[in-house]
Amino acid sequence: MININQINEVIGKGPFQDNWESLSRYSVPSWYKKAKFGIFIHWGVYSVPAYGNEWYPREMYLKDSARRDRQDVSMFDYHIQTYGPQHEFGYKDFIPMFKAEKFDPVAWASLFSRAGARYVMPVAEHHDGFQMYDSQLSPWNAAKMGPQRDIIGALKEAVQEKGMKFALSSHRAENWWFYDGGMTFHSDVQDDSFRGLYGPAQPRDPEWTIHGEGPDEAFLTDWLLRTCELVDLYQPSIVWFDWWIMNVRFKPYLKKFAAYYYNRAAERGTEVAINYKLDAYMHGTAVFDIERGQLNGIRPELWQTDTSVARNSWSHSVNNQYKEPADIICDLIDIVSKNGCLLLNVGPKADGTIPQEDESILLAIGNWLAVNGEGIYDTTHWKIYGEGPTQSGEEMHTEGKRGAYTDEDIRFTFKEGTLYAFVMKLPPSGTVMIRSLSTSSRHFRSVITSVNTLDGSLPLDWTVSDEGLRIDVSSLALTPYPTGFKIGME
Template identity: 45%
Template sequence: MTDDDHATARLPKLDLDALPPAVDVSDNTAALARVRAVIDAGPYRDEWPSLQGYRPPRWYQDARFGIFLHWGVYAVAGFRGEWYARNTYLQAQDEFRHHVDTYGPHRDFGYKDLIPSFTMHDFDPDAWAALFRRAGAQFVVPVAEHHDGFAMYATERSRWSAAQLGPRRDVFGDLAAAVDRAWMVRGASSHRAEHWWFMNGGARFDSDVLDPRTIDFYGPAQREESAPNERFLEDWLLRTVEIIDGYRPQVLWFDWWIEQPAFEPYRRMLAAYYYNRAAEWGREVVINYKWDAFAEGSAVYDIERGAMGGIRPDVWQSDTAVSKTAWSWVRDGHDYKTVRDLIAELADTVAKNGVLLLNVGPKPDGTIPEEEQRILEAIGAWLTRNGEAIYGSRPWTIPAEGPTRPAVGSFVDAAAPEYGPADFRFTTRRDVTGDFVHAIQLGAAEGGRVVVRSFGTDAGLLTRGIADVSVLGAAGPVRWSREPDALVVELGDADPDAVVVKVSLEPEAVQPRQDALHG
């Protein structure tokens, strides 16, 4: 049966009698003692002033571009997105009606019954890693566990994992190893916190969420208004510790609900544990957080599907997707962003001192949709030509030029503006060959030339003279002139749809030492 025709046929149900035995995680005393021992050994304590001594690693600031992956049981349904597990139990939602029409009543065929069809039988982790490397990614962050509570890694705290059910392999670990082999950095995301309430709709009518045989999967299914209790918080901490110790990710991404006050002491414990373990490994690591979950400076701030209004002094991250409509694979197709839109998003983020984490959503058979592969290959081709304006770059004096401004804040990427030839983003870099400023044009060039007003003599932004001007990827030198109101670059045969102007600055004047003057 193919992924495309499964919805018209009856899928096999999960055989409850063949499930592995449930795991007893009621007594966490010994595991918590081991966590405390790592924290007490230092160098970080589980106190905000200590954690604010953290500094983001150089490799992460230089990377600027990573790949995010949402894939899990929800892809079997492939209907509207990765929140299918919740929305299928909310009777007013389209997912509920779709589920009943396709699979039957929830008491007879629930979300858990999609697990046997989550086969990943064509999953090739090395092919995925090769694609991500061709896309120009420097690190890869797969979902270790989403809100649905199905672990994509080999966990000892639950029987509900890809290692024991569905594909029956540690798909997360296999991909992490492939990422290593491709010389990228492995990461992980945890969405476990939201599981406290995620499946609670199924507790409000006759559904399999009420079946005591599967309470260790669907539970807790508590009210959204309630704070998680200590046992759940301990389990959240220890599941995250399990990911840290089992896979050593160097990026650890969290979704929003950990900002709830009940998580506060556990967040501090988690950060201190992770940073201390990383110190033991000799690795530099990153925690990504949203809103106010972590104290300023203790981790790296993340904006979901959003943008900054200007340059942030500390490195930050935007997580977004190739699709405007969902993070995971959907059967009826996505409203995909254009490659130009995504490159503009990348340039805007980097110009403001950010890192872009771009998501794709694999299919339940373990393949990445062809359109998403095409998008990644196109981004990689652009980065092959223009990567020196992105990797290892830092913000310039100003981030942007031009009349078009993107919306600022979270969840604004679906309304991305259409940029024109007057819209630019700027980055700067220094290496052994000199100092450079890059102007990344967000719209296609017109009239065979590029006009950068911020580089004009009257703008006063370039405090040193221009030694040379080039266009990245161009076959040879280009003609240019610097005028009071702009730098004008004649493109010649250069591609007008992918222009990055590179300005080489004259060397800084070296002041002679006073003792040398009187030698």
């Protein structure tokens, strides 16, 4: 079982020390810069009630909660109506119902590969405190309860067999306060027998991040041990953290974890990354991530958006509000044009099957990437990300505020002397005008030698003037999906 002395020993012997100066020597993996598209998976005990979202274990204890998430009945009331009073049926009682009897990691990996993903990231532990792996630090895990199977280990093997990178997320930090609404239920959350699942259940105070109040040393040490255990058990290529590690008390432990993780990777000769939100990690020491949001411009350093196929939930829910695959593809293009990656989440059912809606979206994305992936994978950003009226939000949870992409929205990527231009929506006029490539453009001074669709199926007529690059697309069928053009230059 891992301990603090072992962690300190690895840090002491490795190239990275637990301070920002040393960690600033970190370099983003080359494979990550090329990958562009990954799959996130929210699956756990919360998938059993499948109501509202993955915050069900918290909301089921909050009588006055305002979170309804497109449901007619609050999660608190729904729980009573469906399972009985919380003091008689607590969240722990869902665990025996979480059997994962149809979980097929090989089928999952095959689907993700067909979707065009280059990396796969299941949730190792969510806020609820239930680990999806065979941990030596807590019995509240999928190998010892519920499925009685090392879910993470089985999925890792299948994912790597398909040639994709394997990553993990930890949401453990939020367990400090996640069940605070259940502190009035003495036979459940307050029972010390279940403390290993429910955690400290301390009051949630949004000011903790600013004033430094929050987790005690015991909780923070346990957090560090759990994350380092994940590194040693599964050697993930990415470790993703949710937002609450922003709490200032985590800072020494964040540095210690990064040094340990990066040193372990150096021992194996592998390239790894940490995903963080807000300013949890110092600039240049890890990879910045925006939840359900994008950027308005190019970021010189690699970044990532994490979002879900459903608007209202990360986990499977009976009333999930699904996005259109064409919209997700547009977001993928926009993110890549700004030097980012898209981490797209799906939510399997409790039995281990992936809902048909999730699967259909993934396959639609995969079909599009099979034709257009040349302009996505292994590319870099160009001088500008694109043109057109549609702007993205710059903060978390702003994706719903962005308007629909138009036929004037065009995004660029670049690779090996070739410019790729993606028209988010073909215009009904039959003519695409790319104004950034005009003879009078301040961005472009090259000579265009060829213009083709990425599938290369039809010859295109095109001209360049001081107005822009005009492409005759009247021979192309109108489609809800973006259309990619390959532009040769001298």
